Amino acid sequence: MTPNLESFRPKLRTGRVIPQGSRIIFETENPYNQIVLPMALADLVLLCSGQFSVREIVDKVYKKQGAVPFRSMLTAIHLLHQGGFFENGDQLALSPHLQSWMEPRRSRWHLSWRFGQRIAAAHRSPLAFYFLTLGLLLTSIFGLQFFPGNIFADAQSWSSERSWTELMLALLAASSVLQTWRYLLCGIQLLLLTSKAYNMSLRLSPWGVHLHVGDEANDLFENRLYTSMFHISQILASWSLILIASPFVSSDILQPLILTGSLISFWELNPFRSSEGRKLVRALLIPTDRDVISWHFDAGNLLHSINPEGGRKDQDFARLCAIWGVVWLSGSFFLLYQIAKQFGAGVLGQLTHDSDHTLGAWLAVGAWLATLYYSVQAMVEILFLSVVQPYWDALIGRIKRLAFRPRKEWSQAEVLKNIEGLPLFSHFHEQFLEKIVTHSQVVEYNDGQTILRQGDAARELYVLLEGDVEVIRRTSSLTEDWVSIISALSVFGEGALVDDTPRAAQILARRRVTVLCVPVHAIRQVALESQSVRQLEVFRNAIMVNQFFASSPVFRSLSVSSIEFLCSRGTLEYFDEQQTVFKQGERGDSLYLILRGSVDVEVHGMNIKRLRQGSFFGEIALIANIPRTASIIAAEPSVFFKISSDAFWEVLVEHMDLGVFIETVSETRLKEDLALAPLKRASGDS
Amino acid sequence: MMLWRKKRIAQAADERFSSVQALARQLGVQRRMNARILYPRRITGPLPSVSFSGQPIQIADISVGGCCLIDPFEILGKDVGNELTLTLHFGDTQVRVLSRLVGRVEHRRHIQFLNLPQPRLESLRLVIAEAVGGAAMKQNWPSEKNGPQISVREMWSSLIGDSLALTDEVHKTAQLTLNGRTYDLHKNAWPTRAGGERVTRAKFMAMLLFLANIPHPSAGVQILLAELEALALEESR
Numbered sequence: 001m002t003p004n005l006e007s008f009r010p011k012l013r014t015g016r017v018i019p020q021g022s023r024i025i026f027e028t029e030n031p032y033n034q035i036v037l038p039m040a041l042a043d044l045v046l047l048c049s050g051q052f053s054v055r056e057i058v059d060k061v062y063k064k065q066g067a068v069p070f071r072s073m074l075t076a077i078h079l080l081h082q083g084g085f086f087e088n089g090d091q092l093a094l095s096p097h098l099q100s101w102m103e104p105r106r107s108r109w110h111l112s113w114r115f116g117q118r119i120a121a122a123h124r125s126p127l128a129f130y131f132l133t134l135g136l137l138l139t140s141i142f143g144l145q146f147f148p149g150n151i152f153a154d155a156q157s158w159s160s161e162r163s164w165t166e167l168m169l170a171l172l173a174a175s176s177v178l179q180t181w182r183y184l185l186c187g188i189q190l191l192l193l194t195s196k197a198y199n200m201s202l203r204l205s206p207w208g209v210h211l212h213v214g215d216e217a218n219d220l221f222e223n224r225l226y227t228s229m230f231h232i233s234q235i236l237a238s239w240s241l242i243l244i245a246s247p248f249v250s251s252d253i254l255q256p257l258i259l260t261g262s263l264i265s266f267w268e269l270n271p272f273r274s275s276e277g278r279k280l281v282r283a284l285l286i287p288t289d290r291d292v293i294s295w296h297f298d299a300g301n302l303l304h305s306i307n308p309e310g311g312r313k314d315q316d317f318a319r320l321c322a323i324w325g326v327v328w329l330s331g332s333f334f335l336l337y338q339i340a341k342q343f344g345a346g347v348l349g350q351l352t353h354d355s356d357h358t359l360g361a362w363l364a365v366g367a368w369l370a371t372l373y374y375s376v377q378a379m380v381e382i383l384f385l386s387v388v389q390p391y392w393d394a395l396i397g398r399i400k401r402l403a404f405r406p407r408k409e410w411s412q413a414e415v416l417k418n419i420e421g422l423p424l425f426s427h428f429h430e431q432f433l434e435k436i437v438t439h440s441q442v443v444e445y446n447d448g449q450t451i452l453r454q455g456d457a458a459r460e461l462y463v464l465l466e467g468d469v470e471v472i473r474r475t476s477s478l479t480e481d482w483v484s485i486i487s488a489l490s491v492f493g494e495g496a497l498v499d500d501t502p503r504a505a506q507i508l509a510r511r512r513v514t515v516l517c518v519p520v521h522a523i524r525q526v527a528l529e530s531q532s533v534r535q536l537e538v539f540r541n542a543i544m545v546n547q548f549f550a551s552s553p554v555f556r557s558l559s560v561s562s563i564e565f566l567c568s569r570g571t572l573e574y575f576d577e578q579q580t581v582f583k584q585g586e587r588g589d590s591l592y593l594i595l596r597g598s599v600d601v602e603v604h605g606m607n608i609k610r611l612r613q614g615s616f617f618g619e620i621a622l623i624a625n626i627p628r629t630a631s632i633i634a635a636e637p638s639v640f641f642k643i644s645s646d647a648f649w650e651v652l653v654e655h656m657d658l659g660v661f662i663e664t665v666s667e668t669r670l671k672e673d674l675a676l677a678p679l680k681r682a683s684g685d686s
Numbered sequence: 687m688m689l690w691r692k693k694r695i696a697q698a699a700d701e702r703f704s705s706v707q708a709l710a711r712q713l714g715v716q717r718r719m720n721a722r723i724l725y726p727r728r729i730t731g732p733l734p735s736v737s738f739s740g741q742p743i744q745i746a747d748i749s750v751g752g753c754c755l756i757d758p759f760e761i762l763g764k765d766v767g768n769e770l771t772l773t774l775h776f777g778d779t780q781v782r783v784l785s786r787l788v789g790r791v792e793h794r795r796h797i798q799f800l801n802l803p804q805p806r807l808e809s810l811r812l813v814i815a816e817a818v819g820g821a822a823m824k825q826n827w828p829s830e831k832n833g834p835q836i837s838v839r840e841m842w843s844s845l846i847g848d849s850l851a852l853t854d855e856v857h858k859t860a861q862l863t864l865n866g867r868t869y870d871l872h873k874n875a876w877p878t879r880a881g882g883e884r885v886t887r888a889k890f891m892a893m894l895l896f897l898a899n900i901p902h903p904s905a906g907v908q909i910l911l912a913e914l915e916a917l918a919l920e921e922s923r
Contacts, residue, residue, distance in 0.1 A: 011832070018837045019851040019861065021868035026834060039843045039863070042826045049833025064824055065845055625845070 004093055005656055010057075010077065011050030011087045017042065028085065035083055040069055041076050048080075050088065058653050067625035070652075070659035071667075112212060116200035121191045126226065129192035133229045136185060136240055143239030146246065146258050152338050158255045174256035176208030178264055182237040187213040189230055206370065207264070218279065231280035235268040266335070271324035281320065336376070410442040410465070415516055418489060419463055432526045439522035445509035452493055452507040460517050462493045467513030471613075473505040484614040485510070494544065544595045545570070545641055548614065555593075555658075562651045569647035575634035581617075584631045588621025589645045597638025602631040603673045610635055620666040622648055623659075630673060722747040722754070723817045726898040726915060731891030732813045734774040734781075738762060750811050752788070752798040762787060762795050772797065774806070781806055816892040819848045819864065820899030840906050850897075852906045860910055864896060871910065874917065887921075894918060 015028040024042050027034045037045065043064070047057045054077065062068045081089045148154040159167050190197040190213065199214030218230075238261035246254060268276040415437050420430075442465070445451055451462065451469060468487045486492055492507060549555050549563045572595070575581060581592065581599065598612040608630065611617055620629050622645050652659040724747050725733060736743050736755060744756040755762065762770060768787045773780050781803060789796035802810075822844035829835045842850040849863045860871040869885060871877050877885050877893065885893075897903075897911045 012834050014834075016835045016837045017829075017841075019841055019849060021861070021863045022847045022849060022866060039847060039849045040845050042841060042843055045834055046827040046829060046836070047833065049830035051830060051832070060827075067845055069845065 005074075005077075006055040006654060007053050008092045009050050009053050009088070010048040010080070010092075012045065012048040012080070012085055013087050015085075017045055026080075026085065033083075033085070035079060035085060037076050037079075038072060041072055044073055044076060048086075054656065055653050058656070058659075062649055062653070065625070067623060068652075068659070070623070070656065070663045074656060074660055110203050110205035112201040112203040114199060114201040119187070119191065119197045119200065121195040124195045125192045126223075129189055129226065130229070132192065133189060133226075133233045136233045136237065137229065139240035139243050140233065140236035141239075143241075143243030143246075144236070146239070146242050146254070147262065148258065151259070151262060154255070155259055158259075170256040171260055172208040174253075175260040175264065176210045178238040178241060178257065178261055179207045179210035179212075181241045182234060182264070183211045183213045185237055185240075186234060187211075189233070190217045193226055193230065215279070228280060231276045234276040235265055235280075238264050266331070270328050270332075271320075281324075336372075410514070410516075412437050415440075415442065415465070418465055419516065435526055436518060436522055437516070440516050440518040443515055443517050445513050445515070447509060447511045449509045450506060451509055451513075451515065452503050452505070454504065454506045455502045458493065458503055458520070460493060460519055461491065461523060462507075463516040463518060464488045464490045464492065465514045465516055468510040469513055469515075470508045470510050471505050472508060484612075488513075544639065545572075548593055548595050548641065562654060566643055566647060566651060570641045570643045573640045573642050575638050575640065577634055577636050579634045581632040581634060581640070582628050584628050586628045588618060588626075588628045590618060591616060591622055591643045591645075591648050592618045592632075593641040593643070595639045595641050598635045599638060600633045600635045601673075602633060603629070605631075608673055619662050620670065623663055623666050629670060722749040723814050723821070723895060724899050726894050726911070731894055731918075732776075732809070732888065733895070734776045734810075737773045737775065738770060746794060748810070748814070750799075750802075750807055750814065752785070752796065755795045755797060756793055757795045758793045762797075764790065766790060769800070770797075774802075776806065776809075813892070813895065816864070817895030817899055819844065819846055820896040821901060822846055823848060823850065823900045825902075825904060840904060842900065842907070848896075850900075850907070852910065859913070862893060862896075864893065869893065871914065873913070876917070876921070877914075890914075890918065 012026070013028045015026055015033075018025040018027060019039065019042070020036075022039050023036050024039055024045065025034050025036050026045050043061050044057060047060065052060070058068050058070075058073070061073075077092075080086055081092055086092070162170075187197045187200065194217045196217045197213055198217055199212075201212045201214075203210055203212040238257075242254070242257050242261055245257065249257075271278050271281070412434070416433060419437070420433060454473065464486060466488050468485055469492065471484045471486060471492075486507075493503070545567055549567070555563070570593075573581075573592075575597075582588070584603065593616045594611060594613050596613055598610055599617065600610055601608045601617070617632055618628070621627060652662070723733075725745050733745075733748060736745055736753065738761055741761055743761065746754040746756055748754075762768075766787055766789060770785050770787060772783050772785045774783055783802050784800040786798045786800055787795055788798045799807075823842045824844065826836070826841040826843055838851045838853045840850075840852040847863070847866065849861075851861045853860060857872055857875070858870050859873050862869045862871055862877075867879070869877050869879055869889075871893075877890060879885060894911070894914055897907065897914065900907055903911070
């Protein structure tokens with residue numbers, strides 16, 4: 001049986017670990033087979049002897065260092081696996097989440113020689129960036145005057161007098177020059193705007209041989225105006241060179257530049273991966289780091305734990321990309337058809353009839369066929385992945401929803417079978433459970449129907465048997481706050497158990513839902529009769545904790561045993577409004593889950609953000625073994641579930657993907673803190 | 687092709703690692719801010735020496751808020767809460783600091799500084815910030831029988847990225863990485879940067895303090911520290 005990541009026992013090939021400053025090099029017996037890793041991962045590499053599982057390695061590193069760099073560890077395991085450094089690599093199986101996280105980018109059809117890992121300027125010059133980019137945009141727009149009215153007729157007249165060798169070499173040379181110009185400007189713009197440019201390389205790609213600058217520094221953009229200017233200027237950059245070159249070069253040279261410039265701009269407008277157009281739309285629609293997490297995880301619903309709107313934005317973006325993709329692909333197929341019509345016969349003729357079979361001619365034909373193959377393959381792939389698959393998934397989802405028919409009648413046995421699986425009902429003896437169900441009623445609600453109204457008298461508790469419900473709270477200013485989504489099987493409306501205060505939130509059905517409506521008096525009566533449930537408050541607490549774990553997209557993926565373990569180790573803590581949970585700089589020994597209420601996050605005394613019900617905090621101090629990085633203050637009367645550091649780590653060791661997610665959230669939150677509190681930080685350091 | 691693959695893997699490895707610790711340090715949250723550092727055995731470098739009523743007292747550790755003194759003859763008295771005026775000697779200059787005895791365990795006296803001048807406090811903070819990284823160092827796992835073998839004698843590292851490798855080479859005894867910069871430590875010779883340039887005396891002192899703060903040092907680390915201290919003493923003479 002194939003082990004999962006946690007139980008995989010990595011065994012590295014025979015080799016040695018060479019320390020090199022803050023890095024290590026692992027080298028097998030073949031010295032060309034090397035991998036460079038951070039020094040912090042030396043223990044991981046040294047423990048990959050086949051004797052320990054990944055779970056045991058994480059445990060050992062945690063016990064020694066007090067923290068585990070999950071993402072780095074998993075990245076290292078992935079790279080070692082991909083590089084064939086594991087003797088038993090074929091035994092490793094990754095969960096889909098980890099797989100999607102570790103392979104966010106697909107390999108491309110190019111070869112590169114990297115000559116610069118990072119260039120850093122002394123300081124940023126946004127003003128210089130602004131004027132340079134503005135100039136670039138203006139010259140590009142003026143350059144567009146060279147765009148021909150009938151590009152195919154022009155191209156044919158230009159190509160008809162030349163052999164295929166000349167034609168292809170001219171086009172490749174022109175695209176190489178234009179791409180080099182574009183990336184040169186890109187590097188300068190990045191240096192001016194972010195003071196950093198990463199991974200400069202010389203690249204052999206279907207565009208020819210050209211300079212390439214990595215897009216890693218794009219993540220450092222902070223301003224939407226600059227972001228828009230940068231990407232638009234990159235789409236049009238070729239035309240600025242055409243304008244500048246036009247007075248100095250003949251039309252024989254200008255023509256291939258115009259042809260390839262048109263192709264480059266058209267390619268950069270594609271809505272798929274790695275195009276400037278897509279980066280622009282993504283930057284405008286998904287501006288915050290935390291949304292990028294869902295991008296990496298490729299699963300919007302995970303994000304609900306920290307940002308409920310994240311998933312919706314992703315959906316909007318996917319929908320826009322799909323429509324855009326159809327338009328762009330239609331254009332590109334038309335373009336391909338025209339190219340084939342104009343030049344295809346020439347290629348076939350070259351292969352079959354022409355007698356001029358020189359090496360250059362064959363190379364030109366090969367380059368043409370390779371480009372055609374790459375373009376068609378890429379288009380088919382992106383068409384399938386970005387357009388067909390989402391709509392196919394949507395269609396399947398729709399069919400499933402249509403096929404979903406709530407059962408008209410739930411038998412008592414069915415209800416019992418469903419609710420006895422809930423940990424909170426495990427306190428009840430079967431006969432008491434039957435009594436509760438006898439007094440209860442199964443009710444169905446349609447999409448959007450209100451189940452509970454805020455302010456209504458609380459007389460029932462609800463068990464969600466099928467479907468999802470949305471929790472919304474109206475504030476005093478009559479605005480609506482989205483609180484969370486609760487999924488089956490779960491319980492809501494439990495506040496009615498202990499007091500007679502009105503409902504604190506509104507519950508709406510999402511699609512069709514089935515709930516078991518349990519009168520509170522029935523539970524009270526059973527609780528009084530039951531030997532095991534004496535205190536209703538304890539019962540309510542159990543419901544709150546269970547509800548959190550059942551509804552949280554992050555924690556729901558944990559195994560039942562892990563949830564039970566966390567529940568058994570955690571404690572409930574109650575805080576009043578404006579009460580401090582912990583202060584920045586204090587030692588952190590626990591993670592907090594927000595069961596009810598909300599908290600304000602303060603860094604260096606500056607209010608950074610508000611976390612609401614269903615979210616969690618305090619994870620950074622645990623995952624990195626550092627003091628609290630922010631102060632947390634209850635924004636309203638709140639209830640938290642406090643999990644100790646040791647219990648938390650015992651679960652993380654078993655669930656590496658949860659560790660990766662929490663570490664990613666930690667990094668994102670720290671980046672937000674750094675972005676929002678720089679002035680305070682500077683004064684705090686002094 | 688092997689070469690291409692090697693470069694690609696190295697490049698990917700470089701790009702895809704990140705650190706929560708590093709971000710927290712940028713935010714100003716780190717364990718070292720109020721940490722105490724141990725004193726080297728024979729040389730104090732930029733750290734002060736302490737005297738009370740003209741009599742020198744041995745220091746066990748120091749932070750920006752106070753220090754721990756070894757007082758076997760009870761010069762400082764027994765009563766916790768007493769206020770004392772200590773003299774801190776920074777090289778040729780000295781500062782009189784009002785202090786309070788806040789605790790005592792056997793011969794150890796825990797002192798709180800009440801009016802350490804701000805410039806001194808800041809310079810002390812800088813020295814401590816460089817040295818306290820040593821406290822986060824842990825010795826790496828030894829080579830397993832069937833696992834990868836370490837190419838050096840001992841390897842120490844911390845999650846922050848500092849590292850120490852003790853080698854078996856004839857002249858070069860160790861390689862130390864501090865705050866992203868790598869230094870070579872030589873037998874009976876002044877430490878150099880990776881390029882061969884001699885380090886400054888201040889940097890050398892920072893290295894000494896860093897090494898002195900490594901918890902549970904092995905025999906190899908202790909010998910290295912002793913050799914470096916001897917070198918520093920010889921140089922100062």
